[in-house]
Amino acid sequence: MPHVQRPVPQQPGYDDGYDEPYRDQRGQDSYDNGYDSGYNTGQVYGQPSRAAQPPGGGGGEGYGPPSGRPARPAPNWRKRIKWTAITLVTVFAVTSIATYFWADSKLHRDVDLSKVINRPDTGDGTNYLIVGTDSRQGMTDAQKKKLHTGSAEGKRTDTMMILHVGDNGDTLVSLPRDSNVTIPSYKGAESGKTYPATGRQTKLNAAYAEDGATLLVRTVEANTGLHIDHYAEIGFGGFASIVDAVGGVEMNLKEGFKDKDSGADFKAGKQTLDGQQALAFVRTRHAFRSQDLQRTKNQQAFLAALAHKVASPTTVINPFKLYPTMGAGLDSLVVDKDMSLWDLGSMFMAMKSVNGGDGKSMNMPTSGSVGGNLLWDKTKVKQLVDQFNNDEKVTVTGN
Numbered sequence: 001m002p003h004v005q006r007p008v009p010q011q012p013g014y015d016d017g018y019d020e021p022y023r024d025q026r027g028q029d030s031y032d033n034g035y036d037s038g039y040n041t042g043q044v045y046g047q048p049s050r051a052a053q054p055p056g057g058g059g060g061e062g063y064g065p066p067s068g069r070p071a072r073p074a075p076n077w078r079k080r081i082k083w084t085a086i087t088l089v090t091v092f093a094v095t096s097i098a099t100y101f102w103a104d105s106k107l108h109r110d111v112d113l114s115k116v117i118n119r120p121d122t123g124d125g126t127n128y129l130i131v132g133t134d135s136r137q138g139m140t141d142a143q144k145k146k147l148h149t150g151s152a153e154g155k156r157t158d159t160m161m162i163l164h165v166g167d168n169g170d171t172l173v174s175l176p177r178d179s180n181v182t183i184p185s186y187k188g189a190e191s192g193k194t195y196p197a198t199g200r201q202t203k204l205n206a207a208y209a210e211d212g213a214t215l216l217v218r219t220v221e222a223n224t225g226l227h228i229d230h231y232a233e234i235g236f237g238g239f240a241s242i243v244d245a246v247g248g249v250e251m252n253l254k255e256g257f258k259d260k261d262s263g264a265d266f267k268a269g270k271q272t273l274d275g276q277q278a279l280a281f282v283r284t285r286h287a288f289r290s291q292d293l294q295r296t297k298n299q300q301a302f303l304a305a306l307a308h309k310v311a312s313p314t315t316v317i318n319p320f321k322l323y324p325t326m327g328a329g330l331d332s333l334v335v336d337k338d339m340s341l342w343d344l345g346s347m348f349m350a351m352k353s354v355n356g357g358d359g360k361s362m363n364m365p366t367s368g369s370v371g372g373n374l375l376w377d378k379t380k381v382k383q384l385v386d387q388f389n390n391d392e393k394v395t396v397t398g399n
Contacts, residue, residue, distance in 0.1 A: 106330035107344075109337045111213045111231050117187050117194070118218075120227045123389025125166030127226060128347050129217060131208070131233040132159030132282070132299070157208040157216065158236075158283065159299050162226070163350055166391040170350040170359035172304065173384070173398065174296035175220070177205035179364065180373035184222035189214045203373055213334075223376070226385045230343055231336040238332020239282075240275030245325040246309045248272040251302065257287040278302060292374065293399055296363055304355030311352045362398035 134157075160175040181204045185197040189212050207219040217228050234242075243249055249272065256267040264280040264287065273281060282302050288294035310329075315321045335344070353359045365380035384396040 103326055103330055104341055106327070107339065107341070108334045109339060110334050111233070111336040113214070113217060113228070113231065113336045113338070115187055115189060115214045116218045116221070118185065118222070120221055120225050122227045122229070124391035125164055125388060126229045126343070126346070127388065128163040128165070128230045128232060129220060129228045130159070130161045130163055130347075131157050131213070131216070131231070132239065133208075133233060133235050134158045157205040160204065160216075161300070161303075162220070162228075163347060164388045165346055165350040166388075168391055168393045170353050171388070171394045172300055172351065172354045172359065172361040174300055174363045175204060176292040176296055176364065176366075176374050177203060178292045178372065178374050179204040180370055180375050181207070181219055181223045183207060183210075184218060186211065186215050186218045224381060224385055226388060230339050230347070232339070232344070232347065233334040234332055236279060238328065240279050241328035241332060242275075242310070242325060243273065243278040243306065244275040245328040246306070246315055246321060248274045249278060249302065249305050249309050251281070251305060257284065259284040259287045261286055278306075293363055300361045304351050304361065307348045307351035308355040311348055360394055362396075365396060365398045
């Protein structure tokens with residue numbers, strides 16, 4: 001019996017496209033009726049093609065990311081930058097305020113200048129009396145030996161300088177410790193008793209040894225006529241600690257020198273001095289013919305270079321240097337009761353300007369000696385004080 005193929009039943013509206021071939025643009029018969037299997041585009045079976053998705057990607061029902069989550073909105077960069085800036089400013093402000101109060105609390109405001117009697121009138125600008133002492137307080141025997149400080153009791157002034165800060169340039173004047181001065185009447189720092197003047201003459205550093213900082217200020221003011229606005233003092237150990245905290249200070253020495261008493265042993269040329277070497281450098285006096293005058297010049301040069309290093313960006317913006325330096329300095333610095341951190345900063349910046357050539361450094365003008373003590377040139381000293389009081393450019397020269 002012949003086999004009869006039954007026709008495949010068609011669903012209403014369905015057209016398989018096989019019955020009527022059409023011609024493409026080349027005139028050839030084709031059975032492609034627009035059906036797209038998806039194999040040519042890499043489409044995964046069972047998922048809609050890209051072409052089938054509505055414009056905007058994922059806006060229509062049944063479309064979107066494979067996870068089914070809605071697409072993320074574009075980031076608002078302006079808002080992010082704004083809040084980042086606000087956060088940074090807030091952190092900086094909080095850190096600055098905390099640092100200020102921390103530093104302010106560490107200052108040793110032990111000197112009361114209100115106890116100084118018969119003071120000269122104040123002038124324009126600000127005058128600091130900066131003192132380095134041979135205090136060994138807090139130092140171990142090993143440290144004393146390493147720094148060649150000896151073990152003498154008490155403390156004496158090893159360095160004395162007047163720093164004038166004004167609008168016409170800053171000036172640093174060294175006061176040789178062998179300067180011949182007259183001890184005036186004064187009020188005892190501890191006893192409160194007033195001691196009358198007797199005309200007694202002695203070396204300037206003897207005033208500090210006799211009754212401390214207030215008598216030293218009183219003696220400087222009485223012998224110069226210059227009002228001292230602020231007082232700052234540092235000992236051996238603190239000085240060396242500051243130098244080490246900033247990583248040493250570079251000096252360019254014109255000639256080398258040795259001194260077994262201070263431990264100095266330097267060659268000519270550029271070199272970075274650590275705390276021990278720095279202390280030996282500023283204390284050396286027996287290696288020079290004009291012992292005290294050359295010594296004060298070395299002290300000026302080094303202290304100005306140290307202030308420049310402390311105030312440099314490499315120290316200020318580096319917390320690993322800034323905080324140890326501030327800690328070392330503030331722990332060992334003694335100032336007057338009215339000294340603020342702003343005043344202290346102004347003092348350091350002025351010393352930096354002197355080092356940078358914007359200011360002037362000099363020794364107190366002298367005119368000979370008596371009994372081994374240096375005599376100040378009274379005419380030049382008066383001229384210098386007048387220029388300080390009027391905040392004029394200093395034209396006086398020293399030794």
